[in-house]
Amino acid sequence: MTGDMNTTLFQWIHSGAGTRPVLDTFAILVAEGGPYLLIILFGMLWLTNNKKITLLEATETAMIGLMTNQLIGLFYFHPRPFMIGLGTPLFPHGPESSFPSDHATFMFAATFYLLTAGGLATSAWALLLLTALTAWARVYSGVHFPFDMAGSLVVGLTSTWLMRWLTPSLRPWNTKLLQISEQFLPPFFRTKGQDTKKQ
Numbered sequence: 001m002t003g004d005m006n007t008t009l010f011q012w013i014h015s016g017a018g019t020r021p022v023l024d025t026f027a028i029l030v031a032e033g034g035p036y037l038l039i040i041l042f043g044m045l046w047l048t049n050n051k052k053i054t055l056l057e058a059t060e061t062a063m064i065g066l067m068t069n070q071l072i073g074l075f076y077f078h079p080r081p082f083m084i085g086l087g088t089p090l091f092p093h094g095p096e097s098s099f100p101s102d103h104a105t106f107m108f109a110a111t112f113y114l115l116t117a118g119g120l121a122t123s124a125w126a127l128l129l130l131t132a133l134t135a136w137a138r139v140y141s142g143v144h145f146p147f148d149m150a151g152s153l154v155v156g157l158t159s160t161w162l163m164r165w166l167t168p169s170l171r172p173w174n175t176k177l178l179q180i181s182e183q184f185l186p187p188f189f190r191t192k193g194q195d196t197k198k199q
Contacts, residue, residue, distance in 0.1 A: 007086065009146040013139045014087045027137040028090050034134030035106050038127060042110075051119050056174050057163060058113040065109035065152075065159040066102060072155075073097050081142055089142035100151035101144050107131040108156025113163055 018024060046055055078099040081087045111131050114124035135149040 006145050006147045010081055010086060010139060013136065013146065014081070014142050017090055017140055017142055018088055023140075024090055027140045030130075030133050031103070031137035031141045031143070032091065034130055034137070035103055037130060038107055038110060041123065041127065045120065045123060049120075052178055053171070053174055054114065054117045054119055056178065057117065057167060057170070058110045060170070060174075061113040061159050061163040062106045062110040064162060065105040065155050068155050068159060069100050069102055069105050069152075072100065072151075078145075078148070081145060087142040091141060091143075093143045098144050099148045100155050101135070101138055101148045103138060104131065104135045104144075104149050104152035105155045105159075107134055108153050109159040112156050112160040116160055116164060 016023075017027070042055055042059065046052055076099065077097045080089075080093065080095065080098040082089050082093075083095050107127070108131055111124060111127040114120050114127065135152070138144040139146055139149065
C-alpha cells in the first residue's frame, strides 16, 4: 500500500518532466544547487552577524543528518525511480540507494536547527522554503521518490533534537573553535559580542 502511494505520488509530481523547458531548467538548478545556495547563505551570515555559534551548530546538525543517512544506507537499500523503469531523470545520477536524500537531509537538518535556535528566523524561514523547493525538484527531476523526502525530513528533525540535546556539552568546545577561527579573519569580519549563551 505504501509502495503504491509512493509510486503514485512520484508519477504525479514527475508528470510532464522533460517537456517543460523553463520548469525543467529551474528544477535542475534547484535540485542540484540547493545545498550550495544554503552554504553560500551560511557564509554570508557568518561574515555579517554575531550568530556564528548558531551557524556552527546548524552545520554540525547537518553533518549528523548525513552520517545518519550513511548508517541507514548500510541496512536498507531502496532503488531510485529510474532504476525500476519509472520516469526519465532530467540529469545523470548514479544507481545509488535513494532513501533518504542526502541533499534534502543536509538542508532540513541545518534549517530546523536554525528555526529552533532562534536569532536567525528570517534566514531560517527563507531556507525552509528553499529546502522544500529542493525536495520537490529532486522528485520532479526523477532521481528520488516522495517518501525519500519524508525520510529526510524525519532524519532532519531527529538530528536537530539530538544536536539540541548535545548543545550544552558541545558549546564550550564550539566556543573555543570559534575563538581560534576568528584569528584568521580580517579585523572587519571578526565578531563583536559573540553570542555564546546557552540556547
